[in-house]
Amino acid sequence: MKNIADFGMDTITLAGTLPAKLAAVREAGFGQIMLSARDLTGHDAGVDAAVAAVRASGLRVTGFQVLRDFEGLSGHLHDYKVDVARSMLEMCAALGCRVLLACSSTSKHATEDPEPIARDLRQLAMLALPLRIKVAFEGLSWGRSINQYTEAWDVVQRADMPNLGIGIDSYHVFATQTPLGALDDVDPDKIFLVQLSDFMWNEVRTPEERIDTARHFRVFPGEGVHSAMLAELVRKLDALGYRGDYSFEVFNDDYQQMPQATVAARARRSAVWLAEDILRRSVPLPGTMRLRAA
Template structure:
């Protein structure tokens, strides 16, 4: 079996960008999923962050994220597209090739699938000249795009080669869906795979879905769904996926410790997964 390349999200760690990069490099991770806030939070501004990232030698597998995208019109849509332009310009400087986008979560947005597909097509077209790909991730609490079946149908409707799917193990397992639910999606359409675990065996309420996703995720091996995470990694590898597997873990407890301490959870999760994949 091909050995997976594990990466980590900078948003899973607290501290300055420099502290995060030092901890990431020291722990043997060669690439990161970068949070846009890490670019603007530096004392020497965005340009300083760009320089620091380039000097670190750490690759950037994705930038997250543009939230609540698709279905808007007028000034809101114009704002989202301008935000995308600024992100794409930065990504070009950073040699980052994937921009993550998530769907609208408000019930007040017009959830017209043709309109959402059209918006995604326009975004993918905007990103193409800079060599940036758009990775769309459904959210289990979105009123319109809350499953991978719905997201894949939307991507097919958008009908552009520059648009793919981001697979998030949390979004999959929170709905008790197995990796086989992804059978109809070709490996070439998978842009990134994000990994996390959580403690609850089921998540029946929308409020719980959101709260756990933003504050109580765990690393694989620490929660109740480690077997499912391992099966997802093996499934993607067997399917022919060759991209990164990113630890995308947001937990208030981990964020209360230093990057050097909290990243040890990621190191243990990496070894836990490798031992089971090779066992």
């Protein structure tokens, strides 16, 4: 029997303290969690205590997010972002996490030329390499020059680093209406992370609406109006040979006002729907989300 990807939750979905979030995710049966740098820096007892709490939870860290507006800058702005990147990589390594998520720049100070962008991503990957960390570069749907996974894949290829790949976020794919057929041109071994979510309306027409929906109104897979597209995306990735992690990237103000256990149960239902109805896998062990090929 061959293991395929686990599903995991993101702490951004849940209200409360880091220990409470870790407990809710674990008790819902998940084996992994996506962390934000703020989970560590905002912990009352400090970063070291936050790292210890994560390690004690038994949850594997899916990825660490998010490095913003890194690429395409120059001079003192570039140097500043390199320092930020080093700090995030250090926290990522302390967690034993193997994936740092970086999203495409929205800065008006960044160039749109793909060559300097690729050069900067190459530098970021080189900083991560000694720490055995992979960098997943994601195209934000409101990015200045890179807002689709196809464009992110182009600059990743230009950078040509073994530990640099792309992150796929279903929200941004649906927001930009990027054809899924373009995934055929992507090396599945270079997809380092897949984040899944849905939303309640068919289109997000402007960058402002994209940002507002992305940050406040996402829902779990199977709860929105793009279930068929999301199922197609997951099947497509599976058919291409993607065997990495799926994380639920759900920003939702309403979920922040609900008990953690209630929200985590919704996430579990989404994982079971994707596993059993979409990928047609079985969940062999009670209380886990590890899936095995039939």
